Amino acid sequence: MAVYKFKTPISEEDIRKLKVNDVLYVTGTIVTARDQAHRRALEFFKQGKPLPLNLEGLAVFHCGPVVSKEGDKWTAVAAGPTTSTRMDIFEDEFIKNFKVRVVIGKGGMGKKTTDAIAKYGAVYGAFTGGAAILAARAIKNVRGVEWLDLGTPEAMWIFEVEEFGPLAVAIDSHGNNIFTDVQKKVEEGKQRIYQKLGLTT
Amino acid sequence: MDIGKIVEDVAFNLLKQAVIYLPDDVKQALKKAYAEETSDTGKTQLKAILDNVELAEKYKAPVCQDTGTIIFYVKAGSEAKDLDKIENALINATRKATKEIPLRPNSVDPFTQKNSGDNTGRYIPFLHWEIVPGNSIELTAMTKGGGSENVCVTGMLVPGEGINGLKKFVIDAVIKAGAQPCPPTILGMAIGGGADISIKLAKKTLLKPLNESNPNPEIAKLERDIFEAANMTGIGPMGLGGKTTVLGVHVDYAFRHPASFPAAVAFNCWAARRASARINADGTIEYLTHKIK
């Protein structure tokens, strides 16, 4: 288990150094995107429209933050991760088209995303579920917000962060996926648990 | 004495205590799990949880951004006055808490998909009533996270399989839930009564402190067995692997129909938010789970 601290934009070469179970801290720019923002970004790409911000080398964060506004200034009050599987239908295209290097969320992602992560060079970093204040404290500045018409949780928030993490590298660019490994081991160990409980199946 | 006003103030304080400060027993269990966890990745997750719990207290901010669905348990003394004022007071407290703490608006009309914006709506906040002897009112607030609610299960087991059927049911539920409920979780289980009764009892056991096992030694042993078995799964903190999958297990039961064996498992995430207080007949208030801050 190695600890890496990367600054955005992150290069493909750097991200490929990471292996599952490493810990990553990101400094620089991350953007939030949930279902709606993923959908819109991909529509923009299809129509040849540029995104409000070039995402190459940045991190995309599955998060609907709790934000507050004073005057013109937004602050992130709580910003924990949301369940990533909902973004599985978009993420491979998203990684391919926008060259984000880090996908941050909770709960893991499926085969399509795992393949895209390997192919285009990225990682999935699991941020501790519920650790909303830890995340919010690492957000030093809300640089902007796009697509606010989608509602605050679904909008694309642009955060400047310092040592955002710890992110557990759970899917790496070498085809490893901790979540599927754990699930497989759990399935394999099930009979042993039944036995311990005195069940005959 | 305006009972409505007192209940509203107390309920507001309870919501605030619950969402910001984790109960001591849960904090202790997380610390113990951190000390005992052998997976590095699992340890990192538990450390992040503990850091987050501390930051929430320091900045007086909700410990998780999902501040849950709001549920109140009311134990009303049969001689207490103005019980009809309680429901409204709890709704008002919920509105005020949503605005002032703030809480995330989590109450959506399932037909129109419209969010009420203030955590209230038809049957929400939900109230569980119990009439007890005496003249005081005991209030408990629970704010229940969505991720851990999504994996709760009820089932109609085969009576002939008895408790073994229950054991399998709960282990399968834990495995199926995997990373979803933000493990480590707390399991509330119940059998008997009926489908509605078992899940109601299961969820209610989540209000018990983790270090309080069932007074019946046989049931206490079942709690321990399930606890050990669930932690053998290897799901670990956040489903990233490790030996901390659950922090505690509570079991309750009701008598059952000879032909039925209803069972239920309610999950709570590590952000196990609950707070209680007693309002005495003279208007004095005792906070039972948190020191008022």
Ligand code: SF4
């Ligand atoms: S499951 Fe619990 S800890 Fe996880 S995000 Fe939901 S409320 Fe927070």
